[in-house]
Amino acid sequence: MLTVWLPFEWIVALRFLREGRLQTLFIISGIAIGVAVIVFMSALLAGLQGNFISRVLSAQSHIQLLLPQQITRPLRGAATGSAAQIEGAIVQPPLQQTKSIDQWQALVEQTRRMPEVKVVSPVTSGPALVLRGSATRAVTVTGIEPESYFRIVDFSDKLLRGSLRLGGADVLVGTELAHDLGVNVGDKLHITTAQGANSVLTIAGVFDLGNRGANQRMTFTTLHTAQNLLDLPGGVTSIEVTVYDIYAAERIAQRIAAASAVQADSWIKNSAQFFSAVSAQTTANTAIRFFVGLSVAFGIASVLVVSVVQRSREIGILRAMGISQGQILRLFLIQGGLLGMAGSVLGCGIGALGLVGWQRLARNADGTPLFPLVFDADLFYLALALATLTGLLAAFAPALRAARLDPVEAIRG
Numbered sequence: 216m217l218t219v220w221l222p223f224e225w226i227v228a229l230r231f232l233r234e235g236r237l238q239t240l241f242i243i244s245g246i247a248i249g250v251a252v253i254v255f256m257s258a259l260l261a262g263l264q265g266n267f268i269s270r271v272l273s274a275q276s277h278i279q280l281l282l283p284q285q286i287t288r289p290l291r292g293a294a295t296g297s298a299a300q301i302e303g304a305i306v307q308p309p310l311q312q313t314k315s316i317d318q319w320q321a322l323v324e325q326t327r328r329m330p331e332v333k334v335v336s337p338v339t340s341g342p343a344l345v346l347r348g349s350a351t352r353a354v355t356v357t358g359i360e361p362e363s364y365f366r367i368v369d370f371s372d373k374l375l376r377g378s379l380r381l382g383g384a385d386v387l388v389g390t391e392l393a394h395d396l397g398v399n400v401g402d403k404l405h406i407t408t409a410q411g412a413n414s415v416l417t418i419a420g421v422f423d424l425g426n427r428g429a430n431q432r433m434t435f436t437t438l439h440t441a442q443n444l445l446d447l448p449g450g451v452t453s454i455e456v457t458v459y460d461i462y463a464a465e466r467i468a469q470r471i472a473a474a475s476a477v478q479a480d481s482w483i484k485n486s487a488q489f490f491s492a493v494s495a496q497t498t499a500n501t502a503i504r505f506f507v508g509l510s511v512a513f514g515i516a517s518v519l520v521v522s523v524v525q526r527s528r529e530i531g532i533l534r535a536m537g538i539s540q541g542q543i544l545r546l547f548l549i550q551g552g553l554l555g556m557a558g559s560v561l562g563c564g565i566g567a568l569g570l571v572g573w574q575r576l577a578r579n580a581d582g583t584p585l586f587p588l589v590f591d592a593d594l595f596y597l598a599l600a601l602a603t604l605t606g607l608l609a610a611f612a613p614a615l616r617a618a619r620l621d622p623v624e625a626i627r628g
Contacts, residue, residue, distance in 0.1 A: 223538075223542065224542055224545045224546045224549055225549060227533070227546050228546050228547075228549040228550045228553065229553075231546075231550060232550060232553065232554075235525075238518060238521075239554070241518075242514055242515060242518045242554055242558070243554060243557050243558045243561065244558075244561075245511065245514045245558070246511050246514065246515070246554060246555060246557075246558020246559065246561075246562060246602060246606075247558045247559075247561035247562035247565055248562065248565070249507045249508070249510060249511040249514075249558075249562065249602075250511070250558060250559045250561075250562025250563060250565075250566065250598050250602050251562040251563075251565035251566040251569065252503075252507050252566075253503075253504050253507050253508070253562075253566070253598055254562065254563055254566030254567070254569075254570075254594060254595065254598050255566045255569045255570060255573075256500065256503050256504070257500060257504065257594055257598075258566070258570050258588055258589070258590070258591070258594060259570070259573065259588070260496060260497075260499075260500045261500075261589070261591070261594075262587060262588040262589060263496070264493055264496055264497070265587075265589070266587070267489070267492075267493065268461065268493065270425070271482070271486060271489060272461065272482060273368070273369065273425075274368055274373075274424045274425065274426070274429065275368070275482065276336075276367050276368075276455035276456055276457055276482075277456060277457045277458050277461055277464040277481060277482050278455075278456040278457075278458065278464055278467065278468045278471070278479055278480070278481050278482070279453055279454070279455055279456070279479070279480050279485075280316070280322065280326070280453060280454035280455075280456065280471065280475075280477045280478070280479050281316075281452070281453050281477060281478045281479075281480065282314055282316055282452070282477065282478065283476070283477065283478045314447075314450075314452070315339075315447050315449075315450025315451055315452065316450070316451055316452070316453070316454065316477060317476070319337060319450070319451045319454060322454060322475055322477065323335050323337055323454060325474070325475070326454065326456060326471060329467070329470075329471075331458050331459060331460065331463060331467050332456060332457075332458055332459075332467070333457045333458055333459050334363055334366045334367050334455075334456070334457045335363065335454060335455070335456050336359065336360055336363035336364040336366070336367055336454070336455045336456075337360060337438065337451040337453075337454050337455075338357060338358065338359055338364070338438075338451060338452065338453045338454070338455055339357075339358035339438055339441040339442050339445060339447055339450065339451045339452050340355060340356065340357045340358065340441070340445075340452050340453060341355070341356055341408065341441070341444075341445040341447075341452065342354075342355060342356075342408070342409065343355070343356045343406050343407065343408045343409075343434075343444060343445075344406070344407050344408070345392070345396065345404050345405070345406055345434070346404070346405040346406075346407065347396040347397070347398060347402075347404060347405070350395070350396055350397075352392060352395060352396065352431070353432075354392065354406075354432055354433070354434050355432050355433055355434065356406065356408070356434055356436060356441050356444055356445065357433060357434065357435050357436070357441065358435075358436055358437060358438040358439070358440060358441020358442060358444075358445075359381075359435055359436075359437070359438055359441075360437075360438050361379065361380075361381050361437070364455065365379065366457075367455050367457050370387075370422060373422045373423055373424055373425075374420050374421070374422050375390055375420075375421050375422060375423050376399065376400050376420060376421045377400035377418065377419050377420030377421055378419055378420055379419075379420060380419065381419060381435070381436060381437050382419070382437070383437055383439065383440055384414075384415075384416055384417055384440070385416060385417055385418075385419035385436065385437070386404060386406075386416040386417070386418055386419065386434055386435065386436045387418075387419060387420045387421070387422055387434065387435040387436070388404070388418055388420075388421055388422075388434050389421070389422060389423070389424065389429060389430030389431060389432070389433050389434070390421050390422065390423045390430050391427055391430035391431040392430065392431050392432070392433075392434070393418070393421045395431065398418055399418065399421070400418050400419065400420060400421060401417065401418060402417070402418050403415050403416070403417055403418075404416050404417075404418060406434075406444060408444050408445055408446075410444075410445060410446035411446075412443060412444045412445070412446060413444075414440065414443070414444055416436060416440070422435075438451070454477075456471075461482070462483075464481035464482055464483055465481040465483040465484060467481070468480065468481040468484070508601065508602075508605055511555075511558075511602065511605055511609075512605045512608065512609040513609070514609075515551055515554055515555065515605070515606050515609035515610060516609040516610070516612060516613060518554075520612075520613045520616075527620060530543060530617050530620050531620060531621075531622045531624070532622075534620065534622035535622040540618040540619070541618070543614070543617050543618040543620075544614045544615065544617070544618040545614075546614070546617075547610050547613055547614030547617050548607055548610050548611065548614050550610060551606040551607050551608075551609055551610020551611075551613075551614070552603055552606050552607045552610070553606070554606050555602045555603040555604070555605055555606020555607065555609075556599070556602065556603045556606065558602060558606075559598055559599045559601075559602030559603060560599065562598070562602070563595045563598055563599060566595075566598075567590065567595070570588055570590065573588070574588050
């Protein structure tokens with residue numbers, strides 16, 4: 216009864232597909248396998264890439280604004296390497312001193328107003344010595360505004376002990392530093408700097424950044440405390456920035472640098488090799504999808520070409536009965552679209568089951584997943600649309616051939 220209201224082209228297309236059940240089943244299975252591979256590999260590589268990026272960026276900002284490097288500009292002569300020989304005088308690069316960014320408050324407000332920017336946080340950072348009894352360690356004192364900085368580097372899953380509440384006399388230390396000094400939450404640390412300042416701070420928390428060197432070296436305190444220790448009253452040494460689109464970080468950094476007298480380094484620039492690896496992974500993913508889609512298209516096209524040859528007599532009879540070339544063309548396009556849609560629906564289901572199985576079976580030694588997989592609905596919708604479109608495009612050449620068949624010659628065989 217469903218065929219009563221269906222257009223003529225749909226009735227004939229469904230009939231052709233039913234009559235060649237085995238052929239139809241094989242091509243739908245082939246499309247389903249291709250779509251399943253695309254869905255599974257895309258989700259797997261996206262999860263792997265997201266895991267890599269989150270590991271790299273979870274403990275740093277996307278863009279860091281710094282004072283430009285201090286350089287010596289000779290009045291005459293040409294530089295060779297890192298020094299220049301000018302009439303018997305050697306010009307050497309100057310020492311890079313810890314200085315504050317000029318008018319940093321205005322720069323912070325200017326950067327915050329950019330629509331691409333998510334969070335901006337000023338930071339004061341410099342070297343210091345930590346003393347605990349007879350033990351000393353060289354560390355980096357990093358002064359932060361906790362409200363904004365903890366939105367850039369999420370310490371909620373990095374804090375092992377203690378609290379993230381920072382007062383004027385509090386400090387956060389890494390787990391390796393705490394182990395080396397034999398200290399814990401509530402203990403006192405004597406911190407001194409090259410500027411002659413010193414202070415006794417209380418350990419408010421112990422963190423783990425996932426990097427041994429950072430856990431041995433990094434300490435965090437309030438912005439005001441670090442400014443006093445480093446003799447930078449009211450000053451900051453860097454401005455940390457996060458953006459909504461992490462892949463646009465370099466472009467945004469260049470815009471900030473062009474509009475202000477600061478050096479803007481993005482994570483893409485600082486981690487060039489890692490970014491190249493991520494780009495290569497994206498290219499590989501695209502290539503896999505392209506070639507799998509191409510094989511699906513050739514499969515659909517080959518089946519429909521065979522169908523045109525097998526049904527030449529029937530097509531000739533239909534044309535002799537007054538069926539137009541346009542209707543014959545639409546008939547085979549409908550077949551291609553239906554094959555692509557049916558195969559993509561089945562393939563999306565197979566791909567989803569494969570992802571669920573991977574997530575349950577691929578585990579770390581402690582039982583946690585290797586990395587989280589995100590079931591993005593857009594991926595399934597895109598696979599469905601692309602497979603259907605591929606079916607239509609693959610059917611176009613056979614459909615055009617069928618529409619151009621001469622009725623008399625087709626009937627004669």
